[in-house]
Amino acid sequence: MNADKKLIADLTPELEKTGIKWYITFFVFFAFFVTGIYGLYQQIDKGHIVTGMRDNVVWGFYIVNFIFFMGLSYSGALISGVLHLFNTGWRKPIIRLAELITVISLIIGPFFIFFCIGRLDRLPYLFMYPRIQSPITWDVIAISTDLVGCFIYLYLSFVEDFAILRDHPDLKVAPWKKKLYRILSLGFTGSEKQKKILANARTVMSAMIIAIAIIVYSVLAWIFGVTLQPGWHSTIFGPYFVIAAVFSGTGLLIILMWIFRRIYHLEEYITKRHFVNIGVLLTVIAAFYGYFTFSDYLTKWYGSIKMDSILIDKLFTDYYSLFIFANYIGILLPAIIIAFPRFRTIPGITVAAVIALLALWVNRYIIVIPTLETPFLPIQDVRPEWIIYSPTWIEWALTLAGVSVFAMLFMLISKIAPIISISEMQEQDKIEIMK
Amino acid sequence: MENNEKGKSSRRSFLRNVGLGVGAISVAGVANAAIPGANDSAVKSGKTLKLLSPDGKLVEVDLSDIKPAKEIQAEVKSEAMKGLPNRKFVMVIDLSKCANARECVHACQEGHLLPKDHEWMKIYLLQDDNLTSKYWFPRPCFHCDKPMCVSVCPVGATFKRPDGIVLVDNQRCIGCKFCMTGCPYSARVFNWKDPEVEVPEGHVYDPETNIPAVEGTVGKCVFCADNLRKGVLPRCVQACPMGVLYFGDLLEDTVTNGVETVRFSKLMADRAGYRFKEDLGTLPSVYYLPPYNREFPVEMGLEGADESVSGRYKKAGPR
Amino acid sequence: MNNMMKGKNSPGMYLIMIQLFVFNFAVHAQDAVLGEAVIDMEFSEVDSVKTITVTAHTTDNGKEVPITGETVTVFIPRMFSNFVVADLTLDESGMASTEFPGDLPGGKEGNLTIVAAMIDNATYGNVEKRVEKHWGIPTDYLPSSHRALWTTRAPSWMIITLSILLAGVWGHYFFAIISLIRISRDARKEKAMAEYRS
Numbered sequence: 039m040n041a042d043k044k045l046i047a048d049l050t051p052e053l054e055k056t057g058i059k060w061y062i063t064f065f066v067f068f069a070f071f072v073t074g075i076y077g078l079y080q081q082i083d084k085g086h087i088v089t090g091m092r093d094n095v096v097w098g099f100y101i102v103n104f105i106f107f108m109g110l111s112y113s114g115a116l117i118s119g120v121l122h123l124f125n126t127g128w129r130k131p132i133i134r135l136a137e138l139i140t141v142i143s144l145i146i147g148p149f150f151i152f153f154c155i156g157r158l159d160r161l162p163y164l165f166m167y168p169r170i171q172s173p174i175t176w177d178v179i180a181i182s183t184d185l186v187g188c189f190i191y192l193y194l195s196f197v198e199d200f201a202i203l204r205d206h207p208d209l210k211v212a213p214w215k216k217k218l219y220r221i222l223s224l225g226f227t228g229s230e231k232q233k234k235i236l237a238n239a240r241t242v243m244s245a246m247i248i249a250i251a252i253i254v255y256s257v258l259a260w261i262f263g264v265t266l267q268p269g270w271h272s273t274i275f276g277p278y279f280v281i282a283a284v285f286s287g288t289g290l291l292i293i294l295m296w297i298f299r300r301i302y303h304l305e306e307y308i309t310k311r312h313f314v315n316i317g318v319l320l321t322v323i324a325a326f327y328g329y330f331t332f333s334d335y336l337t338k339w340y341g342s343i344k345m346d347s348i349l350i351d352k353l354f355t356d357y358y359s360l361f362i363f364a365n366y367i368g369i370l371l372p373a374i375i376i377a378f379p380r381f382r383t384i385p386g387i388t389v390a391a392v393i394a395l396l397a398l399w400v401n402r403y404i405i406v407i408p409t410l411e412t413p414f415l416p417i418q419d420v421r422p423e424w425i426i427y428s429p430t431w432i433e434w435a436l437t438l439a440g441v442s443v444f445a446m447l448f449m450l451i452s453k454i455a456p457i458i459s460i461s462e463m464q465e466q467d468k469i470e471i472m473k
Numbered sequence: 474m475e476n477n478e479k480g481k482s483s484r485r486s487f488l489r490n491v492g493l494g495v496g497a498i499s500v501a502g503v504a505n506a507a508i509p510g511a512n513d514s515a516v517k518s519g520k521t522l523k524l525l526s527p528d529g530k531l532v533e534v535d536l537s538d539i540k541p542a543k544e545i546q547a548e549v550k551s552e553a554m555k556g557l558p559n560r561k562f563v564m565v566i567d568l569s570k571c572a573n574a575r576e577c578v579h580a581c582q583e584g585h586l587l588p589k590d591h592e593w594m595k596i597y598l599l600q601d602d603n604l605t606s607k608y609w610f611p612r613p614c615f616h617c618d619k620p621m622c623v624s625v626c627p628v629g630a631t632f633k634r635p636d637g638i639v640l641v642d643n644q645r646c647i648g649c650k651f652c653m654t655g656c657p658y659s660a661r662v663f664n665w666k667d668p669e670v671e672v673p674e675g676h677v678y679d680p681e682t683n684i685p686a687v688e689g690t691v692g693k694c695v696f697c698a699d700n701l702r703k704g705v706l707p708r709c710v711q712a713c714p715m716g717v718l719y720f721g722d723l724l725e726d727t728v729t730n731g732v733e734t735v736r737f738s739k740l741m742a743d744r745a746g747y748r749f750k751e752d753l754g755t756l757p758s759v760y761y762l763p764p765y766n767r768e769f770p771v772e773m774g775l776e777g778a779d780e781s782v783s784g785r786y787k788k789a790g791p792r
Numbered sequence: 793m794n795n796m797m798k799g800k801n802s803p804g805m806y807l808i809m810i811q812l813f814v815f816n817f818a819v820h821a822q823d824a825v826l827g828e829a830v831i832d833m834e835f836s837e838v839d840s841v842k843t844i845t846v847t848a849h850t851t852d853n854g855k856e857v858p859i860t861g862e863t864v865t866v867f868i869p870r871m872f873s874n875f876v877v878a879d880l881t882l883d884e885s886g887m888a889s890t891e892f893p894g895d896l897p898g899g900k901e902g903n904l905t906i907v908a909a910m911i912d913n914a915t916y917g918n919v920e921k922r923v924e925k926h927w928g929i930p931t932d933y934l935p936s937s938h939r940a941l942w943t944t945r946a947p948s949w950m951i952i953t954l955s956i957l958l959a960g961v962w963g964h965y966f967f968a969i970i971s972l973i974r975i976s977r978d979a980r981k982e983k984a985m986a987e988y989r990s
Contacts, residue, residue: 154650156664157646169946178627183961224972225979235978239972242968266657419785559932
């Protein structure tokens with residue numbers, strides 16, 4: 039398969055050579071990862087007592103990270119899936135990024151569940167003795183299905199690119215990479231028939247991905263929603279979590295767009311127009327997210343149900359700064375930045391995305407932990423760590439390790455596949471020429 | 474061998490007492506031939522094996538009675554899941570008598586070899602409103618008829634059996650703690666570290682005793698199901714010096730606190746029994762009698778208590 | 793000595809029985825030999841009001857002598873303890889009666905074990921009369937093995953919904969995978985054709 043020479047020249051250098059900066063960055067992330075592994079070893083050796091979790095707050099950082107990383111996988115579903123179905127042209131340079139975010143965060147998310155499980159040696163029991171009445175079983179099924187689906191979807195987008203790389207004569211990459219391209223491209227020749235089959239499969243899978251992403255995230259929300267705990271027993275949790283996930287995924291997409299644009303010099307492909315478009319999307323989703331949050335807390339606050347009132351009280355006293363950051367600053371600041379043309383610059387939009395992403399992590403935290411600290415029967419204990427949750431260094435280390443693994447996997451994948459889909463860009467060029 | 478009335482419990486207590494050094498096999502049959510019909514293995518092979526039990530008795534067992542340990546385990550678990558036939562256990566707690574003596578807490582911890590910071594029976598000091606009075610509130614597991622904890626368990630480690638008791642199988646539990654977030658009464662505890670308890674020799678794990686506690690799994694009050702099998706009251710009920718805890722079979726309409734035996738329906742009618750947070754709909758098996766006509770002041774429960782205990786109740790009050 | 797005690801045996805009780813007997817014998821050695829106490833129960837039901845009449849007598853030189861003034865407890869043995877119906881004091885004719893509640897639950901067939909006993913009596917020790925009577929309300933408790941959230945078998949709608957969803961989704965996955973296989977086959981075919989032509 040032949041490709042535009044310019045595209046090849048711009049998008050393949052990273053596959054060919056690796057600079058010293060890449061190695062240093064990778065090493066730093068790897069160091070964080072190793073620290074996290076050491077923390078995990080301590081946890082397995084000494085038991086979960088080394089974390090901050092105790093009998094009331096039985097779910098802490100690990101579950102927060104799990105929900106957070108699973109939520110990030112939404113960028114693929116939304117940007118790639120929805121925009122594919124609507125056939126928007128400007129999506130092409132960024133869909134590869136979105137799909138990669140999806141798959142990588144789907145790989146990392148379940149590991150945080152593993153950290154939270156008391157008996158890791160019995161993990162297979164989830165598959166050997168599943169009870170389908172349990173929301174966790176729904177989650178296991180949903181995540182497994184989602185993982186397979188997103189892998190298939192990502193691979194479908196790789197096929198044509200690998201064919202281009204395979205056929206490119208001047209590509210100076212290691213022989214094993216060449217072999218990889220040859221095998222994974224399945225002999226794709228770019229004939230009309232093959233392109234049609236591929237396009238069909240991609241359309242079908244993109245519709246599936248959207249549906250599955252919604253189901254997966256709703257199931258995750260129902261793990262909390264079906265319990266009787268104050269704050270969790272909310273009917274809005276399903277849609278609320280879906281919207282929050284889309285929000286976080288979009289924010290991360292902007293951040294990665296900025297990073298890769300910078301380090302791989304892709305200014306020509308990922309333009310301000312892309313930032314503005316995704317930024318507007320971010321604002322719209324922020325509005326929805328704010329609406330759901332407001333609706334949830336308004337109904338809790340207005341009604342006089344005692345446990346709801348106790349929880350709201352706790353959020354506005356003990357968790358005041360976190361609450362304001364997650365649910366006010368996290369929504370309003372990105373919206374303001376993107377709404378005003380003065381701030382609507384590439385750095386501005388990226389800052390908005392960073393705020394949104396952090397705000398969403400905090401939002402997950404204040405959904406999970408304050409509820410567990412206000413059970414129906416009051417916590418009557420003298421030990422402070424049994425009353426208030428305070429995460430230990432191991433939980434911080436593993437959180438950082440999760441982020442590091444995310445970064446490392448991204449860095450590795452960017453060395454194997456072009457970070458912007460060459461085949462998609464070609465299509466785009468053809469369409470523009472025809473116009 | 475003691476002359477037990479029920480052949481089955483004799484077999485199980487025999488199982489517990491015989492510890493063969495080679496862990497691979499255990500004896501399933503009953504050596505006490507005096508109890509007819511207790512040995513239900515169909516065909517005797519005729520070949521026998523002489524074994525020495527830990528208390529120095531030489532017993533001879535037919536080879537057909539020897540079953541591998543895994544089979545025993547499965548048998549024990551299936552018995553634990555079936556429960557006692559034609560029973561529906563219920564507990565009544567008389568709040569007008571509770572004085573935070575904490576004998577129930579200690580008896581439970583001793584009987585189930587719990588580490589000292591695990592309390593399956595917990596005593597709260599509650600006050601519903603500024604103008605109402607404080608009262609001591611012992612809270613075992615409620616063994617609900619619509620148990621949220623059982624519904625959310627992904628691997629079926631916790632189960633409800635026909636006689637009403639909800640048990641945890643610590644050999645199946647993966648430690649996800651969903652049941653702990655599912656229970657609205659905070660009745661479950663988690664083994665955050667190695668409990669470091671001494672297990673009696675030859676002990677076969679059994680969900681009815683839940684000994685030993687297993688690291689990374691969940692534990693909770695089991696209504697002393699092992700005692701019930703022997704027709705003995707749960708340990709907390711026996712230990713309470715004030716006679717606060719009544720226990721019995723709902724089908725017999727009888728509950729007892731070891732001293733007085735009353736009809737359950739009469740107790741409910743006369744003393745206006747109720748269930749805690751009835752509107753949550755979990756249908757608990759534990760009923761409470763309101764603290765009416767108290768025998769002593771609430772403060773008596775704080776006298777002489779250790780700081781680690783009395784410190785808990787400093788902030789007790791209306792929420 | 794014909795001991796009618798059943799159930800909670802212990803060697804201690806035997807010892808006390810023997811001591812009592814010996815003491816009895818020693819004290820009343822010059823009197824006529826007193827036999828053991830015998831308790832009887834009579835059941836009557838008039839207008840659905842159940843009554844139990846308890847009589848107790850002892851033998852004295854072959855003659856029946858009613859026991860008076862002693863306490864006889866009428867109870868029903870339950871799982872952990874005895875449910876006392878009445879504590880009766882025998883009158884001069886050695887009789888006492890009590891009403892029996894008509895709404896006690898009694899096993900599957902409604903049978904109750906009714907016991908009239910003298911417990912730790914100073915003179916006669918422990919004597920009892922145990923009768924099975926169909927005076928209870930049949931109580932059968934068979935929790936249905938139904939499908940619910942907390943039972944082993946899940947509600948049918950859950951199983952059906954899950955199967956449909958999974959079949960639908962994985963069906964699409966297979967479609968995608970088959971598409972890939974088709975592309976691979978088509979490519980091989982093209983390659984073979986190209987080689988054939990050249």
